Amino acid sequence: MTTSKRNLSFDIARAMAIYLVIIGHSMTGLWGTWQSNFVFAANLPVFFIISGYFYHSKKMKDVIQTGINTLLIPFFIVTILYIGLRTIIGEFIQHIHYLNFQTLLPLIYGNGATAHSPFGFDLSSHAGAVWFLPTMFIANIIFHLLMKSNKEFIRFIIVIILFGTGYTLAQYAYFPWSIQAALEVQIYYLFGYWLAKIVKKYSEKKVFTNLPLLIVGLVFWIMSATSGTYELNRGLADNMLMAVLGGIGSAVVLLGIAFFIEKHWQKLANLLSYVGQYSLVLLCIHSMDIGLLDSEIMHFFQSQAWFLKDSLIAYIGLMLARILYTTFFTWILLKIKFIYQLFVDRNFPLKKL
Secondary structure, three states: OOHHHHHHHHHHHHHHHHHHHHHHHOOHHHOOOHHHHHHHOOOOHHHHHHHHHOOOOOOHHHHHHHHHHHHHHHHHHHHHHHHHHHHHHHHHHHOOOOOOHHHHHHHHHOOOOOEEOOOOOEEOOOOHHHHHHHHHHHHHHHHHHHOOOOOHHHHHHHHHHHHHHHHHHHHHOOOHHHHHHHHHOHHHHHHHHHHHHHHHHHOHHHHHOOHHHHHHHHHHHHHHHHHOOEEOOOOEEOOHHHHHHHHHHHHHHHHHHHHHHHHHOHHHHHHHHHHHHOHHHHHHHHHHHHHHOHHHHHHHHHHHOOOOOOOHHHHHHHHHHHHHHHHHHHHHHOOOHHHHHHHOOOOOOOOOO
């Protein structure tokens, strides 16, 4: 199979994952249920697994430069824009003072949820969905350092130590840039790297259409959802072992579905591959959406679905609306050259030396 075809499946998997992020954040009244757990078990691990899958050795300065261009700069742009808009809305519409130490803190701290910091202050504001970007920046660096060891067993032992360290830190507090999560997700990177080696040996078709493997992955995914919540941004889970197995299993299932879509539904494959290619841009737009419009949009859909006690129509409507307009705005914004450079170009604004 050619490289372009291989990448198409993985872009489709990214698209499904980012849509799961949007769906998960639209299930406000269902958080803590197995349905919500099912979505959150799968919406982020696949990104780290895919990064491990496509790992190739690079100079550390290139890893850092690419990370600054495609992860950190978008994070700071979205966070500053969000704080600015929230300040304007607060001052001129709600007549409240929004800007203070607590609301500015996420710009530096990068936390994705309210929590306790290890430095004696509470994190009562958060950066939203873009917490993922600085965390992935750190995680990428850690994994490239890890891969400098040529012995698989040593790599595995180091990953277990890093995972244990991250999980221990998560019990204590929420650290800047979700360092605790960046340490834990090394297990996903390593699995992705191993998966690539298996695929190289047996081919994508044999791996991603392997029915027993997909069934095992789905079973792990379901067991993870029924075992409790998984808050990857905090690095916490009710059952961490099942959470990790669910993250790995869900990624295998999503990749299997992506492979099927690529082979059988070409038009859908082309659409989803576009979404997957720019999934981090969708994440940034979605983060602005849930920060500024979440309560208002949810209230609207609930008011339109008054005839259903569980507001099922409201949730479905909110999910579909968010998926559609987030995709549309991504398509529009990426047509602007400067925005495309800021959010996509791996060599802008920092140029390769």
